[in-house]
Amino acid sequence: KLDFAGKMLAKLGAPVKDETVHAVDGVDLTVTKGEVVGLVGESGCGKSTLGRMVAGIMPASDGTIRWHGKELAELTGADGRRAKLQTQMIFQDPMSSLNPRLRVADIVGEAPLVHGLTTRREFDGYVDEQLRRAGFDPSLKRRYPHQFSGGQRQRIGIARALAVQPEFIVCDESVAALDVSIQAQILNLFMKLRQDLNLTYLFISHDLGVVEHLSDRVVIMYLGRVVEEAASEEIFARANHPYTQALLSEVPRIDARKKSFAGVKGEIPSPLNPPSGCHFHPRCPHAFDRCKLERPALKTVAPGHRSACHLNDRVA
Ligand code: SF4
Ligand code: MG
Secondary structure: OOOOOOEEEEOOOOOOOOOOOOOOOOEEEEEEEOOOEEEEEOOOOOHHHHHHHOOOOOOOOEEEEEEOOOHHHHOOOHHHHHHHHEEEEOOOHHHOOOOOEEEHHHHHHHHHHHOOOOOOHHHHHHOOOOOOOOOOHHHHHOOOOOHHHHHHHHHHHHHHHHOOOOOOOEEEEEOOOOHHHHHHHHHHHHHHHHHHHHHEEEEEEOOOOHHHOOOOOOEEEEOEEEEEEEEEHHHHHHOOOOOHHHHHOOOOOOOOOOOOOOOOOOOOOOOOOOOOOOOOOOHOOOOOOHHHHHHHHOOEEEEEEEEOHHHHHHHH
């Protein structure tokens, strides 16, 4: 058994250059056991790339990923397989990640059987338990994925992930394709599973509103860089970075937050050829000379709250 004292640390260096892959540049992300971290940004900001790297699906061109204090790349044999299994990824579109030729029971039970987490004899009971946990009726397990709705398919995907007994789940826009009422059900399921199974999540979303209710900590990314990071309540009460403030103004809320920003203005620039200095300067209502020239460092603005904006130096 791996020790739980360590942290999952992804320190990713040089940008990944590829036409289809978005750059992730010098991101340092730590997810502590039991924590739910929300990773938020517009599409193309590199959050999916970062999620894939953290899940070990995509290699980082530079940097390291640690699992319980040990470098993931150096874990071999049974330890390596275990570390891989214990991180599961749940995607936006379950259809593309569920094998259409397999029945639900085999989709869920295949990996645990291969990895010796269940046996042929116990297979049915094991599969039923996973499906039940995911809120899916086990009596339908002989059917195929296309026979179900998007929400039910996402439950199959969740049951498949749970079946290998993960401790860390990376959710990449896992509810983005679902109707709002179904979204709420799936989000509630994630939170129930967190409690029941002591799971840790990296919850990736373009929607700060989705992340608000389930994250302990929120990390905001813009064009491959982390621009702000704080406890969830802190981000929502005292967002520091102009980009985060603009994102927040897009979240519909009952208490009618002051509309000092009308959302994020302008198109997101190409991540492969980002603007100089602060990547956000062409869209920032507060930009000044220094912003075009110098990259702002991520600095502590309050305990546990970091932000990368030159305005913080001005005030000081
Ligand atoms: Fe805006 Fe300048 Fe701050 Fe960037 S560094 S967010 S451009 S004020
Ligand atoms: Mg994405």
